[in-house]
Amino acid sequence: MALFITKRLLMALATVLVVAVLAFLLVHAMPGSPGAVSLGAGASQEAIDEVNRRLGWSDPLLVQFFGWLGGAVQGDLGVSLIDGRSVSADLASRLPVTASLAAGATVLSAVLGVLLGVTAAVRGGLADRIVGGICGLAVALPAFWIGIIFVYLFAVQSSVFPATGYVPFEVSPQDWAMSLALPVITLAVGGAAFIARQTRASMLEALQQEHIRTLRATATPTWKILYIHALRYASLPIVAGIALQFIGLFGGSVIAEQLFAMPGLGQAVQNSVSTHDAPSVQGVVVIATVVVVAVNLVLELATKFLDPKLRAS
């Protein structure tokens, strides 16, 4: 187990490094030098060159990369070309927004998805077909479309939830929850459908296992076979599915943040990409990767822990 964890940690580290290199190269391929971006149109060539020289733009790429990496390891991701603010500080203030969004959506879609999937697998017949139909529709409708419909229904027609904006938890936990409600639900629709399908398939597979017959042969009540034994057996692929889902939702938050005007990482990527703000793009790509890889690692260890065979070895 210890060996397994070490291996996975190394792998995660390698992933982050690869992405860091990739992000660095992409940023260097962006049109316009940092000086031009930072000073905007109308700046003189000398002024632009001066900024570029200060930022070390013409240094060899390797020097630049290791310079950046050295800073990044100490938590310094450089400064924004647009407003000169620290990228690390900016992202640090944005991370909680996206984290609450993605975590909320993952939890909601996991709960809903498992409930629906189990219902479909266990009840069969009409219930199965209804859940199947809903899931088919939910994965076909784009999240942003669903989001707008929710805004229309819950914010325009009846003002149950605020349509846009984000209230930090420290300011008011209640408003925080209310401001998260619509974006979280929006993201969770597709996620829940995905997990419901995964759960249904895993539950059906679990019920095909021979030990289910043994349980019935020893008069185990049906609820216990379903919710203790079969669900336990199905839990491995379900948790793996949830891990996969988190990656998708983290990306999906770009859309939700745009739609609901939330100051999260997704909005930061979108802004910095539009404005060619190289250090911000680089920083946000790396931070997003770190978060996704870390969460994945935890969930993967969780699935391994759920499996007695792997736990023992």
Next chain:
Amino acid sequence: MIPSVAPAPLQRKNALARFSAHRLFASPAGLAGVIWLAAIVAASLTAPWWLPFKTEDQDFTAVLSGPTAAHWLGTDELGRDLLSRIFAAAAGTLGTSLITVIVGVGLGTVLAMLAAAAGERAEAVISRVTEIMMSLPGTVIILAVIGAVGTNIPLIMAILGVLISAGIYRVMLGQAKSLQSQLYVDAAKVDGVSTLGISLRHVLPGLTNTIVVQSALIFAVGMLIQAGLAFIGFGPPIPQPSWGGMIQGASQHVYDAPWLMVPTGAVLALTVLAANAIGNALGKAPNASASHLPSAAARRQRVKAVSALAVAATAADSDAAPANGHLSVRGLSVGVDGGPRLVTDVSFDVEQGTVLGLVGESGCGKTMTALSLLGLLPSGVAAAGGQILWNGKNLAAATDREMEAIRGREIALISQEPMRALDPMFTVGYQLTSAIRRLRKTGKADARKEALSLLEKVGIVDAERILKTYPHQISGGMAQRVAIALALSGRPRLLVADEPTTALDVTVQAEILSLLRSLVKDTGMSVVMVTHDLGVVADICDNVAVMYAGQVVESGRTANILDSPRHPYTLALLAADPHANSAADMPDRLATISGQVPQPKDWPAGCRFAARCQFAGSACATPVPLLASGSEDGLVRCVKADELAVEGLEWLATEVPTHRVLKIVEKDLA
């Protein structure tokens, strides 16, 4: 696993057949999907000729209008016709999504074939790389790419394809590997076909269906992502219309013109639905194996079926007087719901404290008969007639709830593969104690004590340790002992044992049999033992029922049947079984029974063994009744039984020439 052997040319010819178009068109959703996609593609390609308006035409008399005669789907905030814009945008959306499909599925397939062909080392590397790719926040990376290359949609969709190819590789790898390892591929290798040739000629055609399925699904993903990008402002340059951009525009007017959301959203959703429907229709597993727990819907049906059976059963006279621990099966038939019968008219009796062997080759209905005694037939299969009288109560017409009171407490089960019979997720101790607590209504501490004594009773020495282990940590023989202990936890009066020793080593087999024998002696329970092994029968059974093709063909006391078998099938089984022949009269050659047990749909009206019987004649073409065989209470189902007994014929150790068998059957059918 036996690799399936398929001649290569046939394989190639079938490449298109594997595309399984019929499956696509057989599913209504899949058919609708094809029609919708075809319509969208046709409409968007011909758009310049039929579109009522140009995409930029502005009609200021009808800004943000709903559907009207002039604007069928309404107009946007600049009075532009929605229908025209949706279809003008369609070609671009579909075309660029296709790029993702080609790059993603293409690259994924190539990687999978490469990994399958190039051996373990290459596979490990490719798998690691794809693993890393799959754990990346794809959307964020795509956005960074947009930062570098701008909103060059085809290029971005291609890079998206690269990211997605990791997932495709995952899906394809297993299949590519199994195709690569098939026998005909080995044969091709010997013939000097290059690795590339094998991949292209043998592996690729086998992947066709998966490729089509994945293409359809990725097409849908591509459309959604592309629309999402356009929605956040990274779509084709203004004023070119795109679905995502149009929904973005509509979202600005959700307060004053909510209708604007509908047409574009619906067309996008329908197109995605269509692609998914095609993928699902093609990708549906043709036949999943049956569940061991019927769904609630299936259970409701069962209750109905059972009440019908109960009515039929009361009409028939149940003469057997209720006796303790007496099982009497009368005219039992088991069938697939709405399908063929798997077992017909099976009758036998099991007295308390005796062991009955159900013998026959696989596919003869032994296991189905045995499982019906516990009401544990796989879902979709049910008792379709006759009676299973247990202490006078008809179990064939019992509901699942009624059976629950009997299972474990009165009738218990042990099955063929002990490893699979135990729940891999729970310790032996948990499984055993929870069964004991449930079946004996004892507390936790008592249950534990009882579990220990049960484990000792089945011959496990270090019971304390075994209680703490998971099933995968113990040997097969040990697991079967645990399974027997589990079966004993409710102090059953009847044990149904389905090939309990088949999966075990020979030495362990003998131990388990002697354990069962001593349990019968000590507890006075009776056993129904399903086996194909006449050695097991000779060892432990008091009575035998030989089954062939869903029928009992001979039954009686073990000694009588083994010493003087009457039915040709029993003769054949004996002649073919090395264990049943003692060393002294061991023949030089073992006989074989040519042919196979016929499938239920192929059962003839006459003797079902006729096609394989060395003694078959014209009299065998009519239905054969089960009649007294003359030795004690033995029964036999063969028109020539007496004749054979008188002449003392034996099953010949040579194979029956096939032409002879065929001729007889033909003659009989004529």
